[in-house]
Amino acid sequence: GEDVEQSLFLSVREGDSSVINCTYTDSSSTYLYWYKQEPGAGLQLLTYIFSNMDMKQDQRLTVLLNKKDKHLSLRIADTQTGDSAIYFCAETMVFSGGYNKLIFGAGTRLAVHP
Amino acid sequence: DGGITQSPKYLFRKEGQNVTLSCEQNLNHDAMYWYRQDPGQGLRLIYYSQIVNDFQKGDIAEGYSVSREKKESFPLTVTSAQKNPTAFYLCASSIGGRRQYSNQPQHFGDGTRLSIL
Numbered sequence: 001g002e003d004v005e006q007s008l009f010l011s012v013r014e015g016d017s018s019v020i021n022c023t024y025t026d027s028s029s030t031y032l033y034w035y036k037q038e039p040g041a042g043l044q045l046l047t048y049i050f051s052n053m054d055m056k057q058d059q060r061l062t063v064l065l066n067k068k069d070k071h072l073s074l075r076i077a078d079t080q081t082g083d084s085a086i087y088f089c090a091e092t093m094v095f096s097g098g099y100n101k102l103i104f105g106a107g108t109r110l111a112v113h114p
Numbered sequence: 115d116g117g118i119t120q121s122p123k124y125l126f127r128k129e130g131q132n133v134t135l136s137c138e139q140n141l142n143h144d145a146m147y148w149y150r151q152d153p154g155q156g157l158r159l160i161y162y163s164q165i166v167n168d169f170q171k172g173d174i175a176e177g178y179s180v181s182r183e184k185k186e187s188f189p190l191t192v193t194s195a196q197k198n199p200t201a202f203y204l205c206a207s208s209i210g211g212r213r214q215y216s217n218q219p220q221h222f223g224d225g226t227r228l229s230i231l
Contacts, residue, residue: 033219043204104157
């Protein structure tokens, strides 16, 4: 079945690294995404990784993918108060005709404290 | 600037009333989507459209209707048949269309919060 799981809450101190974890079920997913949602706002695409990659780095963000265990993580280096938000992991299922369906986890709420 | 515009930001529905949420994009994307977000949950797909004049039901289409008369616009109507409409509604779009673009990411609007009066 389709299921993406994330821990619901993470609290870190400003300046530390944050690691948000995600597990997914569909081994045929070709892309996996991380989105950020600030209060009352829509989802902002942070980064994504193709399934044939193990790691992708983009400034303070590092995505690690363990395809064997279907485990995805997002590491935020030097976490700042502006990083406080809900982070969604999503896997993609592609259907005929080019339509892609995103399966979202429930989101991890990241709280950054001084 | 290119983007997705949802309006209104807040909407209130009376019992028995249909309401329509607007979604407009100027990204020249073929595919558009509507999601519903409830507190503490991920997003659930209501309807999607791969191309103008075509749309398909998602996972929770009951009580909702859509139209896709123009490439830029994908309005969502929450009908009186939707008994629990209070939620945050998000519209998204992606390049879509031909299969070679099928993995392009979805981009989201800022959402509409719908409440019951």
